[in-house]
Amino acid sequence: xxxxxxxxxxxxxxxxxxxxxxxxxxxxxxxxxxxxxxxxxxxxxxxxxxxxxxxxxxxxxxxxxxxxxxxxxxxxxxxxxxxxxxxxxxxxxxxxxxxxxxxxxxxxxxxxxxxxxxxxxxxxxxxxxxxxxxxxxxxxxxxxxxxxxxxxxxxxxxxxxxxxxxxxxxxxxxxxxxxxxxxxxxxxxxxxxxxxxxxxxxxxxxxxxxxxxxxxxxxxxxxxxxxxxxxxxxxxxxxxxxxxxxxxxxxxxxxxxxxxxxxxxxxxxxxxxxxxxxxxxxxxxxxxxxxxxxxxxxxxxxxxxxxxxxxxxxxxxxxxxxxxxxxxxxxxxxxxxxxxxxxxxxxxxxxxxxxxxxxxxxxxxxxxxxxxxxxxxxxxxxxxxxxxxxxxxxxxxxxxxxxxxxxxxxxxxxxxxxxxxxxxxxxxxxxxxxxxxxxxxxxxxxxxxxxxxxxxxxxx
Ligand code: GLU
Numbered sequence: 001x002x003x004x005x006x007x008x009x010x011x012x013x014x015x016x017x018x019x020x021x022x023x024x025x026x027x028x029x030x031x032x033x034x035x036x037x038x039x040x041x042x043x044x045x046x047x048x049x050x051x052x053x054x055x056x057x058x059x060x061x062x063x064x065x066x067x068x069x070x071x072x073x074x075x076x077x078x079x080x081x082x083x084x085x086x087x088x089x090x091x092x093x094x095x096x097x098x099x100x101x102x103x104x105x106x107x108x109x110x111x112x113x114x115x116x117x118x119x120x121x122x123x124x125x126x127x128x129x130x131x132x133x134x135x136x137x138x139x140x141x142x143x144x145x146x147x148x149x150x151x152x153x154x155x156x157x158x159x160x161x162x163x164x165x166x167x168x169x170x171x172x173x174x175x176x177x178x179x180x181x182x183x184x185x186x187x188x189x190x191x192x193x194x195x196x197x198x199x200x201x202x203x204x205x206x207x208x209x210x211x212x213x214x215x216x217x218x219x220x221x222x223x224x225x226x227x228x229x230x231x232x233x234x235x236x237x238x239x240x241x242x243x244x245x246x247x248x249x250x251x252x253x254x255x256x257x258x259x260x261x262x263x264x265x266x267x268x269x270x271x272x273x274x275x276x277x278x279x280x281x282x283x284x285x286x287x288x289x290x291x292x293x294x295x296x297x298x299x300x301x302x303x304x305x306x307x308x309x310x311x312x313x314x315x316x317x318x319x320x321x322x323x324x325x326x327x328x329x330x331x332x333x334x335x336x337x338x339x340x341x342x343x344x345x346x347x348x349x350x351x352x353x354x355x356x357x358x359x360x361x362x363x364x365x366x367x368x369x370x371x372x373x374x375x376x377x378x379x380x381x382x383x384x385x386x387x388x389x390x391x392x393x394x395x396x397x398x399x400x401x402x403x404x405x406x407x408x409x410x411x412x413x414x415x416x417x418x419x420x421x422x423x424x425x426x427x428x429x430x431x432x433x434x435x436x437x438x439x440x441x442x443x444x445x446x447x448x449x450x451x452x453x454x455x456x457x458x459x460x
Contacts, residue, residue, distance in 0.1 A: 002194075003034075003035070003036050003037065003194075004030065004031060004034050004036035004037075004194045004195055005031070005036055005037045005038075005039065005191070005192050005193050005194050005195070006027035006028070006030050006031040006036065006037070006038050006039075006193065006194070006195045006196075006197060007027060007038070007039045007040070007041050007188070007191065007193050007196070008020075008023065008024040008027050008028070008038070008039075008040055008041070008062075008067075008069070009040075009041040009042075009043050009076075009184070009187075009198070010024075010040075010042065010043065010058050011042075011043045011044070011046065011049075011050065012042055012043075012044050012050045012051060012052075012054035012055040012058060013046060013049040013050055013051075013054060014054060014245075015054065015057050015058070015061070015245035015246070015247060015248075016057065016058045016061035016062065016245060016246045016247070017237075017244045017245050017246065018229060018237065018244055018245075018246060018249070018259075018263060018297070019199060019228055019229045019237065019244075020199075020246075021061070021065060021067075021246050021259070021260075021263055022226065022229065022263040022264075022266065022267065023197060023198055023199055023226050024062060024065075024067050025065070025067060025260060025263055025264060026197050026224075026226060026285075026287065026290070027195070027197045028067045028068075028069075029264075029281055029282060029285040030195055030197065030285070030287065031070075032282050033282045033283065033285060036194075037070045037071075038067075038068075038069050038070055039069055039070055039071060039074065039191060039193075040059075040062070040069040040073040040074065041073070041074045041075075041076060041187060041191070042055050042058070042073050042074070042075050042076060043076045043180075043183070043184070044075055044076055044077045045076050045077050045080070045177060045178070045180075045183055047077070050077075055073075057247065059073065060247070061245075061246040061247050061250075064246070064247070064250055064256050065246065065256045065259065065260055066256055066260070066278060067260075074187070074191065076183055076187060079183075079186070079187060079190075080177070080178065082186060082190060083178040083182060083183050083186045083187075084172070084176075084178070086182070086186045086216060087139055087171055087172050087178060087182060090139075090141070090171070090215055090216070091139060094142070095141070095142055095215040096139050096140060096141050096142055096171055096215075097126060097127060097128075097129070097130070097131065097139065097140055097142055098126065098131040098132055098133060098134070098137050098138075098139055098140075099122075099125075099126040099131070099137060099138050099139070099140045099168075099170075100126055100131055100134055100136075100137050101122075101125055101126060102136065106122070109123055109125075119164075119165075121165075121166075121167045121168075122140065122167050122168045124168060126140070127140075127142060127168065135174075136174045137174060138170045138172060138173055138174050139170070139171050139172035140168040140169065140170055140171065141168055141169050141170075141171050141182075141208075141211065141212060141215065142168060143163065143166050143167070143168050143169070143208075143211055144163045144211065145163065145164070146163055146164060147163045148160050148161065148162055148163060149161050149163055149166070149207040149210050149211055150207070151206065151207075151210060151220070151223050153223055153224060153225055154195075154197070154222060154223065154224030154287045154288065155200075155224045155225055155226060155227070155287060155288075155290050155292050156200070156203075156224075156225055156292050157292070159203065159206070161207035163207075163211075166207060166208055166211070169181060169208055171212070180205070181205055181208050181209055181212065182212065184205075184209065185209050185212040185213060185216065185218075186216075188221060189213065189216060189218040193221055194221050194222065195221060195222045195223075195224065196221050196222070196223050196224070197223075197224040197225075197226060197287070198224075198225060198226065199225070199226055199228060200225035200226060200227050200228060201228065202225065203225050206223055206225070224287055224290075226267065226290065227267060227291070227292060227293055227294040227295065228294050229266065229294065229295055229296075229297050230294045230295065230296045230297065231296070231297060232296060232297070232298075234296065237297050241297070242299075246259065252352055252354055253306075253325065253352030253353030253354035253355065253356070253357070254302065254306050254352060254353075255306055255309045255310065255313070255321070255353070257277070257278070257309045258302065258305040258306040258308070258309045259302070260278060260281075261274075261275065261276050261281075261305050261309075262301065262302045262305050264276060264281055264285065265301075266295040266297070267290045267291055267295050268285065268286075268287075268289050268290045268291070269289060269291075270284045270285075270286075270289065274305070275305070275308060303351040303352070304351075306351055306352055307348075307351045310347060310350075310351075310352075310353070310356070311347060311348065315340045315343060315344055315347070316336070316340055318343050318347065318356075319336070319339045319340045319342070319343040321353055322343055322353050322356045322357050322360065323339065325353055325354055325356075325357035326357050326360065326361070326364060329357075329361070329364070331364040338444060341440070341443070341444050342360050342363050342444055343356065343360065344440075345360075345436035345437060345440045345441070345444070346359040346360045346436055349436065359436070362429075362430045362431060362432070362435070363441075363444060363445065367452070367453060367456050368429075368430055368431035368432075368453075369431050370427065370431045370457070370460065371427070371431055371432050371433070374427045374431070374432060374433045375427060375457075375460060377433075378423050378424040378426075378427040378433070379424060379427060379428070379457055379460060380424075383424035384424075384457070384458050386414070386421065386424065387424055387425065387428055387454050387457065387458060388454075388458060389410075390410070390421075390425060390454065391451055391454055391455075393406050393410065394406075394442065394447060394450050394451065394454070395447045395451060396447055397443075397446055397447055398442070398443065399443050400437070400439035400440050400442070400443045401439070403438075403439040403442040403443065404439045407421050407422065407425075407438075407439075422438050425438060425454075426438050426441075427457070428453055428454050428456075428457035429441055429442075429445065429450065429453050429454075
């Protein structure tokens with residue numbers, strides 16, 4: 001078989017959402033695993049709703065997900081002359097016709113048809129009139145009046161439509177713009193797309209497009225319709241369910257590998273395996289193992305994958321990924337080594353980069369706010385006296401093991417457990433009863449900040 005070419009064809013009327021990203025991923029995988037091409041086509045013919053900002057946002061989201069495309073993105077709005085050429089040719093060949101019916105007339109006839117039990121489709125009034133252009137006129141495809149149109153869908157299996165259900169669809173609107181179905185077919189044909197993988201909200205368009213392929217005399221591509229993603233309540237995933245855009249997941253502190261792994265597994269499985277690198281997916285992905293029923297978006301599972309990839313990320317890299325969330329709070333960047341130390345202490349304590357930044361916040365605050373309950377329980381007069389005595393031994397820099405040794409000795413001398421020393425000190429340094437390891441904290445804060453926090457705790 002000749003080289004396969006897949007495409008992702010988003011309309012820049014909104015951000016890239018997770019459903020679109022999954023469609024893009026499947027197309028990307030199919031092309032990449034077979035040494036084919038994956039192209040990006042921006043379907044920006046709806047001038048009112050398409051914006052450059054959304055185009056840029058979609059490109060950034062694709063880049064963030066590491067879904068690279070071949071060549072420059074293709075802009076559908078720059079291909080209108082080509083669309084028109086195909087449309088005119090169809091008219092010249094008698095495969096399409098000018099229609100002068102006015103929207104009000106169409107509506108009236110549609111209502112009449114409905115009232116008498118007929119179908120609300122175009123009644124074919126202009127079909128054989130051989131009309132030419134006129135103000136307000138459209139061009140319609142002369143569809144077959146009987147028979148069936150079907151295809152063997154890579155995901156859904158055989159799908160068949162009765163041609164009588166299909167309208168003589170408009171291919172050129174009265175404003176001179178091609179309709180979606182026509183523009184997509186011309187673009188897919190001329191861009192040599194061999195496999196069309198898209199959301200199953202397009203299933204009803206596919207028989208119409210197949211008829212256009214046939215009218216043009218082009219070879220049919222292979223179609224695969226990916227089921228949509230549902231929210232927990234089993235309705236289509238939408239803003240009501242929370243974040244749906246890819247970049248919102250970035251902002252919430254998800255790693256692209258986690259989101260990609262999650263989206264791949266949402267519809268596809270390979271035995272019991274849950275973790276897949278992009279490279280591995282490329283080798284193992286198989287569209288015939290993508291289920292045909294809709295998947296429910298499960299944040300818990302995404303979190304689990306994100307934790308996994310957070311742990312897998314080399315510490316220095318992870319530190320740089322978490323840093324922007326701390327920087328946003330106005331903190332000055334510590335030296336690289338300290339930042340890595342900080343991140344290592346919180347790495348297993350959060351599921352997202354945002355949570356890691358929250359867990360690391362106390363290191364950066366001038367004086368972390370003291371939790372009232374923790375202070376009442378642990379900053380007792382007796383413990384304060386003990387903390388005061390600690391000042392004399394915590395005033396020099398030591399590495400974590402050094403502090404451990406020191407505090408153990410002190411606990412022994414006082415005949416108390418290490419915890420009885422550690423917990424008040426933890427509250428004084430972090431404001432909380434739960435925190436990363438105390439000895440690492442002492443090492444990271446250093447003597448000056450440590451003493452400052454103890455002094456502040458002694459004052460309450
Ligand atoms: N532009 C269409 C959309 O965003 C996709 C068209 C297609 O994949 O055929 O829904």
